[in-house]
Amino acid sequence: METTQPTATGLELVAAGQQLTVRVPGTSANLGPGYDSLGLALSIYDTLTVETLTTGELEFELSGEGADTLPRDASHLVVRAINTALERLGFRHNGLKITADNVNPHGRGLGSSASAVVAAVTVANAMVPESAQRDREWILQLTSEMEGHPDNVAPAIFGGLALSWQDSEQYSSTRAEVAPSVIPIVAVPDYELSTETARGLLPASIGHHAAAMNSGRAALLIHALTTEPRFLLPGTEDYLHQSYRAEAMRPSADLIGALRSAGHAAVVSGAGPTVLALANGVQEAEEVSALIASFTAGNTPDVSWRVMTLAVDVEGARVELHRR
Numbered sequence: 091m092e093t094t095q096p097t098a099t100g101l102e103l104v105a106a107g108q109q110l111t112v113r114v115p116g117t118s119a120n121l122g123p124g125y126d127s128l129g130l131a132l133s134i135y136d137t138l139t140v141e142t143l144t145t146g147e148l149e150f151e152l153s154g155e156g157a158d159t160l161p162r163d164a165s166h167l168v169v170r171a172i173n174t175a176l177e178r179l180g181f182r183h184n185g186l187k188i189t190a191d192n193v194n195p196h197g198r199g200l201g202s203s204a205s206a207v208v209a210a211v212t213v214a215n216a217m218v219p220e221s222a223q224r225d226r227e228w229i230l231q232l233t234s235e236m237e238g239h240p241d242n243v244a245p246a247i248f249g250g251l252a253l254s255w256q257d258s259e260q261y262s263s264t265r266a267e268v269a270p271s272v273i274p275i276v277a278v279p280d281y282e283l284s285t286e287t288a289r290g291l292l293p294a295s296i297g298h299h300a301a302a303m304n305s306g307r308a309a310l311l312i313h314a315l316t317t318e319p320r321f322l323l324p325g326t327e328d329y330l331h332q333s334y335r336a337e338a339m340r341p342s343a344d345l346i347g348a349l350r351s352a353g354h355a356a357v358v359s360g361a362g363p364t365v366l367a368l369a370n371g372v373q374e375a376e377e378v379s380a381l382i383a384s385f386t387a388g389n390t391p392d393v394s395w396r397v398m399t400l401a402v403d404v405e406g407a408r409v410e411l412h413r414r
């Protein structure tokens with residue numbers, strides 16, 4: 091336990107004795123050509139419960155992913171995000187108990203940090219009196235600022251397929267409905283790659299030809315995901331980021347190459363190194379899983395993979411319990 095001292099000047103104290111639980115989906119961003127703009131909410135959930143205390147202390151009960159490595163003090167991402175959100179709302183707390191059960195693997199390209207800040211800001215917003223609470227657009231704005239890009243936080247907040255964009259410092263997002271036959275399959279390797287490192291591998295600019303090619307594929311991808319999934323393979327071709335990052339995730343890049351050569355729409359999930367395949371129907375999903383198993387057994391013997399057939403989450407972040 092450590093004593094916390096959030097900035098006190100002019101801030102109101104939130105009511106003590108509150109307990110709030112939020113369940114937040116993991117997300118896969120980019121989906122190939124949708125760099126920093128497209129993201130899909132996935133049926134893999136972290137659960138965060140926050141209790142407001144009167145002791146001025148921070149208490150932690152962490153289980154699952156990161157339980158052994160995450161800090162148990164004010165530097166914990168969830169505490170930092172709660173403090174920032176409360177301050178923006180004009181409030182502060184006098185101690186918190188954080189209980190987190192994390193399922194989403196960290197540093198793998200499934201938006202774990204985005205899910206953590208969305209959960210934290212959603213909880214902070216629910217902690218203040220109703221008259222001071224803000225809407226989900228405000229949560230989108232603040233969490234996009236924290237992450238530096240909106241493509242993971244938007245689907246984590248709203249669920250489904252999020253199409254996000256930025257005007258100067260203003261972030262916006264809208265949602266599209268994914269065709270019911272589309273099945274996401276993820277292959278999560280045992281090695282990590284931080285988003286910050288992966289972003290550092292990208293060039294400062296790209297040529298007009300690549301930009302034009304990417305625009306066409308991004309437009310096609312929306313149509314493929316929502317209306318005609320038979321176009322998923324060409325729709326997931328990317329010209330902006332994957333090739334620059336491939337050397338930092340060679341086993342994942344090789345698996346993507348094998349899946350695409352066999353006709354399956356496979357991409358780097360977020361900044362990697364998880365591989366996301368988008369199958370059109372159950373039969374293709376089974377073929378994808380079988381190909382992942384045989385390819386990884388024969389070609390990436392030093393890497394162990396966790397393969398999950400998931401669903402598209404359509405709810406987004408949900409406050410499940412709200413007691414005062």
Ligand SMILES: Nc1ncnc2c1ncn2[C@@H]1O[C@H](COP(=O)(O)OP(=O)(O)O)[C@@H](O)[C@H]1O
Nearest residue numbers: 167196197198199200201202203204206284285
């Ligand atoms: N639930 C969480 N609670 C606290 N910190 C988290 C949580 N999830 C992620 N993080 C932090 O974010 C880092 C991973 O972020 P990042 O490199 O962006 O990868 P990812 O693709 O998983 O979002 C973790 O190493 C950890 O420091």
Ligand SMILES: N[C@@H](CCOP(=O)(O)O)C(=O)O
Nearest residue numbers: 119126199200201285360361
């Ligand atoms: N558009 C971002 C997405 C990062 O996603 P993450 O799940 O790896 O955090 C990027 O490609 O850098």
